[in-house]
């Protein structure tokens with residue numbers, strides 16, 4: 001009877017021990033599986049993060065050659081005095097446009113990136129000669145009436161630079177902006 005009272009020999013007790021052992025094994029197994037899943041998810045997350053880092057890392061811009069066409073267009077010129085009577089007064093001595101004509105470059109804003117090579121072709125369908133001049137870049141081309149001229153320059157620095165026609169009668173009005181973006185803005 002005393003032997004039967006020994007808990008280690010009690011079948012119920014042993015069954016309980018075995019059940020608990022199985023439960024521990026099952027819990028550990030689940031923990032291991034979930035841990036592995038977690039590691040896998042972590043690895044996937046790390047991979048995604050690396051991808052994101054790569055995507056957001058600074059991109060080295062490769063300078064390009066850009067061919068741009070600009071046309072000289074009349075806005076308020078002598079030839080239009082027949083259409084707009086007020087121009088007669090404007091162009092007369094003492095008038096608002098005495099010794100001046102309003103021409104424009106179309107388009108009047110050009111955007112490039114630092115380091116680009118720019119081939120600019122200026123079309124001049126009218127009679128008056130024009131120039132396309134960027135003083136900061138020591139660049140200037142002349143375009144006779146009824147012709148086109150192409151010139152090339154490399155954009156050395158970022159910023160906004162004025163291009164203009166150097167003909168004195170046109171210079172106050174005939175101009176535009178060359179916008180040069182930094183390399184890091186390219187994508």
Ligand SMILES: [Cu+2]
Pocket residue numbers: 103129130131165166167170171174
């Ligand atoms: Cu001009």
